[in-house]
Amino acid sequence: MAINISANSKLWSFPGGIHPPERKAPANLKNIQRFPLPPAVFIPLRQHVGEPGELCVAQGDYVQKGQPLTIPGVDNGLPIHASTSGTITGILEHPLNHPSGLTGPTICIQPDGKDAWYPRQPIADIDTISQREVLQHLQAMGIAGLGGAGFPTARKVAGARNIDMLIINGVECEPYIVSDDRLMREHADEILAGSLLLQKLTSAKQLVIAIEDNKPEAAAAFMQAISDLQTDTNSANPVVKVVPTRYPSGGEKQLIQVLTGKQVPVRGLPADIGILMQNVATAFAVSRAINHGEPLLERVVTITGEALQQPGTAWALLGTPIEYLLQQSGFKAEEIKAENKQRVIMGGPMMGFTVTNLQIPVIKTTNCILAPSQQELAPAQAEMACIRCGACEIACPASLLPQQLQWLAKAKDYDGLKQHHLGDCIECGICAYVCPSQIPLVQYYRQAKAEIREQAIEHQKSEIARQRFEARQARLEREKEERLAKHEKAAEARKAAQEARKNAAAAGDEQDPVKAALARVKAKKALQESEGGTAKTEQKDAVAAAVARAKAKKAEREASEAPANDKKDAVAAAVARAKAKKAEREASEAPANDKKDAVAAAVARAKAKKAEREQLAKLEAEHKNDIENTQDATNHKGDDNS
Template sequence: MRGSQYIKVIDIGSFPGGIHPAQHKGESNTTPIATLPLPDRLWLPLSMHMGAAAEPNVQIGQHVLKGDLIAAAAGRVSANIHAPTSGTIGAIEAHAFAHDSGFSQPAIALDSDGLEQWRPQQAWSDWRSKGTEAVIERIRAGGVTGLGGAGFPTDVKYRNSQAQIHTLLINAAECEPYITADDRLMREQAEDILRGAQICQWLVGAKTILIGIEDNKPEAMAALKAAAEQLQLAIELAVVPTKYPSGGEKQLIQLVLGVEVPHAGLPSDLGIVCQNVGTLAQVYRTVVFDEPLIARVTTVTGAAVAQPGNYQVLIGTPIEELLQHAGVQMAKADRVIMGGPMMGFAVPDLQAPVVKATNCLLVPTKKELPPALPDNPCIRCGLCEQSCPVSLLPQQMLWAAKNRQLDAAQLHSLDACIECGACAYVCPSRIPLVQYFRYAKGEIRQENEATRNAERARIRFENRQNRLEREQAEKEAKRQLRAATAAKALAAKTGAEGQAGSETNELIAATLERVAAKKPLVGAPPASLSLEELAAAAQASQAKFASAAARLAEAEVNAPDMVNALQRATGKLEEKYLSTEAAYQTARAAADTQP
């Protein structure tokens, strides 16, 4: 181990595979970071980070200040979006988006007023006194995401890493050719980076701050060492050889710590949190100065660029404006690539904006990066296997992907592929291996989503069936309760037993008295009916009356608004029943007295 009082230079290990493409760093890393002029209109996509898209909380025509929240994070894995300048919301609609699919995305248009007026800010000079939860929430409120290319919300990484973390690994490798944004940032803002590292170290409880940096960045290393001495901050420095993709998170961990992260695992499982230098500088500005993520450093380079360099760019700046400022000669340009030549993609529309993950815009000529030639059949040379940093078998995954044998592709750990492009770079047959792997991954995602949808549909169906059965059982229970209540009411009303029978006899006797007094009977049967017909009429009247009494009892429980009408109808049926019964009893008595 070598170093000074605060800096310890440690030995490193290695990772399998890797390649050594031409670096092309010197074209853009020799000049300081330049600031781009304020654009007239900014376009801010709602989905420029990993996770759920943000939801707008502004209206068209609304005036906002620089740093105002204009779209709120939706869900646990999402990120806030803020106004990069002051101005007026001009539109909320679909707009061109930098993605190889070419699809547009919902976005917010902000028309600048040229004033650059900030919202009120609350600086935290003593951020430790606020507590870890408040600091993490401030990072979330600031919309901070990883600036190394992935765009993962930073607060989520901190929340998931608050137990048994021993090492904060600062990823300063920047291994992809052409890209120098992190290099210039380390040279010019090394102290901000290390202050952000102090915050992160405190949040996750790490004992060690370890910086992994490629040996092609001596000026950046010197700046970091000087900043550590100035801050009296103990760091460990691991200088790794220039080899692609040493800046991959898992590859860098294997290089500098000698441990391998399982492809289905996370660095935090091994007690490690990994952060990009740009992310740490932003964490410092957000926590201490209350500055949300509204700008980033972007490399603009390539043989078609007259003024290659690094630019401080507001999020939402149209790519075309940035290229014009850098002096891009579109007549010489073959295409515009977002990212580097290994993992980047061609931008389909230059009206698409710079987003939080835009670390580089590469504008090569056709001679510099020739278009891909037609591929030839695989010759089984094994070079792709030798170059793979994850120790996969790309040729086997290729056969599975080409034949859509998705199960076989998964058996060969397709999901562990980091899509670095090393295999395609060395392939003598010029096979676009990464494109095949991306296709297979997409097909697997679609199949998995279809399976999940089918499972969700099955669960919904079963839940519906269970609900219907439960509702039917509840209805049957209520029906039985109503029937029992009606039966009790009928027994009490009609005198089915005990005292009720004597009350009925008294009513019949009263009716007979009215007959004797020659009072008219309501609904009385004709006198010409035989005894048998009178008995049948009395029985039918009794049944109708009993049915009406049951309906009345049920209404008293479930339909109070029907009680009055049913009482009147039941009364009439009761009187008819008593009249018929009286006629039957009279006829029967007369028949009994005959010799």
């Protein structure tokens, strides 16, 4: 059942929660600043949930502000863009904005000071294009959730179905942080425009803007923006809902419970109960991307702490080293190296982490840089043994058992952690804040979550490998069975053919297809021979006569070279020549259709050839004898002379 929220509707509560000192005033006294361009920007390839894209630039390239630097991969990640114009001086390993302090692939750009824009492509009217095209545009602009998680906005909107309520989260509950507060005060109209665009994309029936009661100026700015808005009389106006100040009321599940009284299911999403939530900074980025064609290149960052001379808020280009922002706010980097070194915290005091390198860059999820003094925020003390006071359990807003989770995390009992719903921990830091034993409980949870993720990744890889192996085995088995079936089918066909031939032979079947085909071939050949037989016979006879003449001439030459007294052989050769000539004349004078004469001519030619061969053989034998006699005579003469 859909819930209709009005400005006067009932508010609910959530378990646990605390009221730490706010300390928001020092950074909230002046408008958002804009510092000069930094000497260099370091843009990490990974700035949000999902795999980083593929590089489409190289070292030495000149890039313009807003130019894509990566292309999303197959997992529909987000691209990153150049936050200013300049030259790429390196693609290197650089410290990441992460509690681990590890390095990662980063693009270093040296600004040229021009801040020259890459061609922008705003959407004039989203009603003229499909929802999918608008979401593709948001993805190309690199829009991600700016409230902390960094989940791609287009994927979050595309995955939402049957949304009844869109909540724009302006509840900035963590101490010190005022980025969203200043943004709402100064840009409420653009945040409202982006919120309405998101409402249209999700087809949400109601739009609610939630703001804590310690931000009256932001609430007033939204009320004025809504009154200036020309809304459709048939649709409900956006509702500004002021909620009590309580940490962590800005958490997604906690704020939904405060506004609607509903609880998000365990391991579920707000979309499962018809609700979608976006941060006010995300709505502002959506408005700039659609109405102005601007990618996500900068964000408002709170720079505060007693170690700074000019705390406040500033528009920080993505990739700006935090050292540069601290220097612009009156912080000296040398102090961090001294004894009792000055801490610098990325994020707020509850959910942030202490940095070890001031060269880490601002990324899409950076909302605060805190440099507290020793008196302002005492460093963490040595961890002591748990006294089982139960304060962590009472304060936990997710109704978990922090003490039990810590024991399971230290024992690496991942199954036990899953059974105790470690995944529902929002890492708000309340348990560590209220612990009298100074136990850093959140650190145990973060480490355990990371190990569970690694374990899940390895399990997924092994499962994929197993499925591929099984699929391959099934394919090989299937191919083997197909081959066997094919061979069996071929054997059966051969056997059937053999049986058919045997049956045909036994029955004297003259209609055997093979025999019939052979008969047709023979009949066709006989017809061709009967039609062209005469011409072929005449041609063969002429060739045979020419061969006979040639052989006769050869025999004549050899006969002329023989001894003169061999008249009998000469006469035989002459007779053979005469017979050959007679046969040739008879063959040429015979009628074309007289087959008997043609046969007789062929027989005569054969006899002539035989007689000629015999004559030639006789002549060769006699000639050989003459040569042998001559050699013998010569040898005898030589003997007499000796």
